[in-house]
Amino acid sequence: SQQGEEDPQALSIQEGENATMNCSYKTSINNLQWYRQNSGRGLVHLILIRSNEREKHSGRLRVTLDTSKKSSSLLITASRAADTASYFCATAGAGSYQLTFGKGTKLSVIP
Amino acid sequence: DAGVIQSPRHEVTEMGQEVTLRCKPISGHNSLFWYRQTMMRGLELLIYFNNNVPIDDSGMPEDRFSAKMPNASFSTLKIQPSEPRDSAVYFCASSFLAGGATNYGYTFGSGTRLTVV
Numbered sequence: 001s002q003q004g005e006e007d008p009q010a011l012s013i014q015e016g017e018n019a020t021m022n023c024s025y026k027t028s029i030n031n032l033q034w035y036r037q038n039s040g041r042g043l044v045h046l047i048l049i050r051s052n053e054r055e056k057h058s059g060r061l062r063v064t065l066d067t068s069k070k071s072s073s074l075l076i077t078a079s080r081a082a083d084t085a086s087y088f089c090a091t092a093g094a095g096s097y098q099l100t101f102g103k104g105t106k107l108s109v110i111p
Numbered sequence: 112d113a114g115v116i117q118s119p120r121h122e123v124t125e126m127g128q129e130v131t132l133r134c135k136p137i138s139g140h141n142s143l144f145w146y147r148q149t150m151m152r153g154l155e156l157l158i159y160f161n162n163n164v165p166i167d168d169s170g171m172p173e174d175r176f177s178a179k180m181p182n183a184s185f186s187t188l189k190i191q192p193s194e195p196r197d198s199a200v201y202f203c204a205s206s207f208l209a210g211g212a213t214n215y216g217y218t219f220g221s222g223t224r225l226t227v228v
Contacts, residue, residue, distance in 0.1 A: 033216055042115075042202055043154075045216030088154070092213035097142065097166065099213050101154040 004032075004089040004102030012108040019076040021105040023089030024069075030094045032065055034074050037086045037104070046074075046087075051094075081111045117203050117220035124227055129191040132223045135184055136205030144217065145178055145188050146202040154202075160186065161208060193227045200224050 007022045023032070031050045035043040049056045049065045049072065056063045062075040076083055086104040093100075116135040124130050136143045145157040158168045160180045168178070175194070180186040190197055204217040 030212060031214065035216075035219075042219035042221045043204075043217075045218065048216055095210075095212050097159060097161070097208055097213055098156065099144075099217060100156075103153040 004091050004100065006087070006089055006102045006105040008105060009103070010106045010108070012110065013079055015079060015081055015109055015111050017079055019079050019083070019107055019109070021074045021087050021089075021107070023072045023074070023102060025072075025089075025091045026070065027091075028094060029067070029091045030096070031092050032063075032072050033090045033092070033099065034061075034063060034072075035088045035090060035101075037088065039085070043088065076107075079107075079109045081109050083107060084109045115203055115205055115218050115220035117201075117223050119223055120221065122223055122225045124193055124225070126194055126227055127192045128227075129189065130193045130197075130225060130227075132188040132201050132203075132225070134186045134188070134203030134220060136186070136203070137218055138184065140205035140207050140218070141183075142206050142208045143180060143186050144204045144206075145186070146204065148200045148202060148222070157188070157201075190225075193225075195227045198226050 004023045004025045033048045034046045037043045047058050047063050049063050060077045065072045086106045088101050088104045090099045090101045118133045143160040147155045157170045158178045159166050163180045178188045200222045202219050202222045204219045206217045
């Protein structure tokens with residue numbers, strides 16, 4: 001079953017704009033991860049944020065985590081056409097092997 | 112490292128036939144996962160292996176599905192007999208789990224798109 005729920009389901013922006021995607025989850029977590037999936041390809045791991053972290057950066061990506069609200073956001077700054085993909089959040093429970101994925105946000109970046 | 116390698120990339124088969132999907136995980140990873148992705152249900156975990164041993168197969172939909180991991184560098188997912196509702200993209204992923212907990216990202220293969228007609 002999906003624990004993470006991404007919002008919005010779809011997002012369309014112009015190249016150069018920032019894109020923000022949100023993820024909400026229900027139970028306590030050890031860490032939360034974001035993945036990208038290009039059409040017809042496998043998922044690619046982008047970033048992992050642990051439950052004791054509030055913010056993490058990687059290049060043009062910024063992830064925040066609010067465990068009190070059970071939510072996370074992924075910000076892609078200065079978007080490019082190549083960022084067009086589906087983005088998934090995935091949660092790992094404390095001491096659990098299982099990574100549970102949401103249904104994703106489909107991002108379209110228009111050149 | 113070439114990443115997680117899956118074969119075949121595409122498989123079209125007739126209902127009732129046996130289908131075997133293959134996966135080579137990343138060397139050094141101790142855990143392997145099989146997922147199924149459909150538009151309706153998203154990504155579903157089918158089975159999880161740790162150190163080549165199946166730990167949780169509760170996601171396997173029916174007895175028609177079976178998975179093996181004979182060694183650290185190879186796994187198979189078999190469907191026998193296949194049905195049209197098995198049509199989906201099947202992904203294999205590997206990772207390193209310490210103490211059975213997910214503390215690192217997963218590396219996914221490119222998937223096998225299965226169509227059962």
